Amino acid sequence: MEDPLRIGVIGCGSMGREHMRLIASMSEGQLAGVCDTHTASAQRAAEMFGVPAWTDLDRFLEEARPEVVHICSPSGLHADQAMAAAERGVHVLSEKPLDLNLEKVDRLIALCDRQGVWLGCIFQRRMSRALQTVRQAIVEGRMGRILSCSVSIKWWRSQEYYNSSPWRGTWALDGGALANQGIHALDQMVWMAGPVEEVEYAHLETAMHAIEVEDLAIAVVRFASGARGVIEVTTCCRPDLGSRMEIYGTNGAAAFEDARVVRFGLDGEDLMPTLDDPGMLTGGGSDPMAIQLAGHEAQIRDFYRAIRERRPPVVDGREARLSVDLLNRIYARARPGQKPGT
Ligand SMILES: NC(=O)c1ccc[n+]([C@@H]2O[C@H](COP(=O)([O-])OP(=O)(O)OC[C@H]3O[C@@H](n4cnc5c(N)ncnc54)[C@H](O)[C@@H]3O)[C@@H](O)[C@H]2O)c1
Numbered sequence: 001m002e003d004p005l006r007i008g009v010i011g012c013g014s015m016g017r018e019h020m021r022l023i024a025s026m027s028e029g030q031l032a033g034v035c036d037t038h039t040a041s042a043q044r045a046a047e048m049f050g051v052p053a054w055t056d057l058d059r060f061l062e063e064a065r066p067e068v069v070h071i072c073s074p075s076g077l078h079a080d081q082a083m084a085a086a087e088r089g090v091h092v093l094s095e096k097p098l099d100l101n102l103e104k105v106d107r108l109i110a111l112c113d114r115q116g117v118w119l120g121c122i123f124q125r126r127m128s129r130a131l132q133t134v135r136q137a138i139v140e141g142r143m144g145r146i147l148s149c150s151v152s153i154k155w156w157r158s159q160e161y162y163n164s165s166p167w168r169g170t171w172a173l174d175g176g177a178l179a180n181q182g183i184h185a186l187d188q189m190v191w192m193a194g195p196v197e198e199v200e201y202a203h204l205e206t207a208m209h210a211i212e213v214e215d216l217a218i219a220v221v222r223f224a225s226g227a228r229g230v231i232e233v234t235t236c237c238r239p240d241l242g243s244r245m246e247i248y249g250t251n252g253a254a255a256f257e258d259a260r261v262v263r264f265g266l267d268g269e270d271l272m273p274t275l276d277d278p279g280m281l282t283g284g285g286s287d288p289m290a291i292q293l294a295g296h297e298a299q300i301r302d303f304y305r306a307i308r309e310r311r312p313p314v315v316d317g318r319e320a321r322l323s324v325d326l327l328n329r330i331y332a333r334a335r336p337g338q339k340p341g342t
Pocket residue numbers: 010011012013014015016035036037038041072073074075077095096097122124165180288291
């Protein structure tokens with residue numbers, strides 16, 4: 001047995017503590033320390049997990065000497081913090097999105113290449129075996145020529161949710177519903193249907209909440225393959241109507257709810273009975289933390305194995321870049337001249 005990897009977690013909020021719980025349950029990694037600029041949050045996590053805490057990132061990297069960091073801080077900080085770690089030869093597993101700003105993401109990917117460290121990003125839906133089976137059918141051409149791929153996330157977030165942390169609902173650190181909640185859908189879309197070539201229409205609106213970003217987004221896109229798609233994301237929908245994606249080609253179709261496949265057929269045959277997908281049933285429709293963590297656990301284990309086996313993780317920096325690229329294109333269309341994460 002190899003020694004466990006030394007793990008550090010940056011950001012000790014709700015998602016950071018979930019990562020810490022998962023790390024504590026694994027033999028492949030050992031929590032070496034945590035970092036949060038908010039002293040009370042850092043101390044609370046340190047007490048919960050019996051590890052030292054830092055409030056300064058450079059000192060944390062210097063003194064905790066992690067081999068891997070998990071980044072669970074506000075989204076607009078991910079790339080800068082990841083670059084600080086990668087500069088020191090530390091592998092990085094970031095929460096979604098990889099960042100809000102595409103230029104920073106590109107600098108980060110190039111730096112990780114130069115430093116020989118792995119960069120991964122949590123998109124837990126990609127760990128679903130059922131989703132992987134459908135994607136494989138698409139990639140192998142068994143769904144025929146893809147004609148359309150559309151996603152919708154119609155969730156509810158209260159004003160209290162946005163008020164609960166200073167970074168939420170800000171252009172610099174969170175982005176709007178599209179960047180925070182919608183990024184799961186954008187990732188699933190480009191993973192299944194390939195990159196988007198053009199955003200033909202984009203509408204962003206702040207319909208219900210006192211925030212500086214959109215809580216309602218609609219976009220129409222054309223994929224590089226020629227397929228078309230519609231994106232609809234909101235945090236104004238109560239009761240929440242869930243998260244769906246539908247894709248069809250000349251020889252088949254599939255529909256998804258959260259990380260579940262709910263319809264799948266090829267060649268006129270219903271393939272639903274052939275799919276196997278334990279766990280991973282719910283999303284975060286009304287409660288942001290009501291997500292199941294089976295996908296997180298599988299992705300973290302994969303990341304540690306990837307380091308040992310010197311192979312890319314299941315969602316590496318280039319894969320995670322695809323959704324940041326699409327996000328930036330939609331924002332560029334609707335808010336010309338303004339770059340998210342700045
Ligand atoms: N994969 C998922 O389904 C999922 C679900 C929820 C959140 N997330 C992601 O996790 C990240 C964190 O979200 P959260 O819900 O835990 O937020 P949160 O507000 O609960 O926690 C964020 C923490 O980061 C800390 N922080 C702020 N600035 C910092 C800095 N400069 N350095 C270190 N720490 C800093 C805050 O003090 C806070 O403790 C976000 O990027 C979010 O998109 C992912």
